[in-house]
Amino acid sequence: xxxxxxxxxxxxxxxxxxxxxxxxxxxxxxxxxxxxxxxxxxxxxxxxxxxxxxxxxxxxxxxxxxxxxxxxxxxxxxxxxxxxxxxxxxxxxxxxxxxxxxxxxxxxxxxxxxxxxxxxxxxxxxxxxxxxxxxxxxxxxxxxxxxxxxxxxxxxxxxxxxxxxxxxxxxxxxxxxxxxxxx
Numbered sequence: 001x002x003x004x005x006x007x008x009x010x011x012x013x014x015x016x017x018x019x020x021x022x023x024x025x026x027x028x029x030x031x032x033x034x035x036x037x038x039x040x041x042x043x044x045x046x047x048x049x050x051x052x053x054x055x056x057x058x059x060x061x062x063x064x065x066x067x068x069x070x071x072x073x074x075x076x077x078x079x080x081x082x083x084x085x086x087x088x089x090x091x092x093x094x095x096x097x098x099x100x101x102x103x104x105x106x107x108x109x110x111x112x113x114x115x116x117x118x119x120x121x122x123x124x125x126x127x128x129x130x131x132x133x134x135x136x137x138x139x140x141x142x143x144x145x146x147x148x149x150x151x152x153x154x155x156x157x158x159x160x161x162x163x164x165x166x167x168x169x170x171x172x173x174x175x176x177x178x179x180x181x182x183x
Contacts, residue, residue: 025056025145025181032179034072038155039170045084046176050076056181058145060111060138068106068119075100093161099126115139123151123175125158136177143183151175 035048051073058066075089075096089096107120112135119134136149155161155173 023057023059023183025058025183027054027056028180028182032177032181034070034177034179035078035175037174037176038172041168045079045081047077047079047084047088049073050078054179056179058109058138060140063109063111063117066106066109066119068104068121070104072102072104073100074102074125092163095126102126104132123153123158126160128158130157132175134175134177145179145181145183147177147179147181149177 033048034052035046037044037046039045049072052070054068054070056068058068073096074094077085077088077094079085079088088094091097094102102123102125104124105122107122109120110118112118115137117136117138119136121132121134122129123132124130130153132151132153134149134151136147138145138147151174153173153175154171155169156166156171160173161169
């Protein structure tokens with residue numbers, strides 16, 4: 001009996017030293033969107049990407065194990081302006097024929113209080129990798145989660161629209177995400 005108790009105590013002490021595994025989440029594409037907004041001639045142009053995938057491992061109680069990887073198909077844009085549907089994937093902008101995907105890989109995640117978080121990561125677009133900071137809120141209810149966030153990038157840092165001066169098309173681009181996922 002003493003040996004059984006000692007073995008159980010050892011097992012519990014070892015388990016206590018092992019960090020909890022972060023939860024894996026599956027994105028619901030029908031209830032999620034990933035897009036961007038940019039100023040063009042004083043007007044906000046907004047678009048979403050038609051096709052993208054994300055692998056998400058996230059547990060608010062174990063941020064050290066958080067990991068998000070996303071792949072975005074740059075050739076499929078949805079926007080209200082038909083001119084931009086053809087122009088944005090073109091050679092001057094996202095260059096979808098040469099760079100058919102963009103990727104995001106997360107780094108450190110920091111809790112900001114309440115349901116707010118900040119995630120450092122790397123966005124690779126047109127073959128250019130740049131650091132990016134994503135600020136988001138996360139609401140988890142049972143096995144469902146919703147994250148809403150933004151990140152700001154400079155389009156010229158990625159070579160996007162290089163022949164268009166910032167006075168014509170703003171250099172600041174806001175990436176917008178609204179993700180619903182389940183585990």
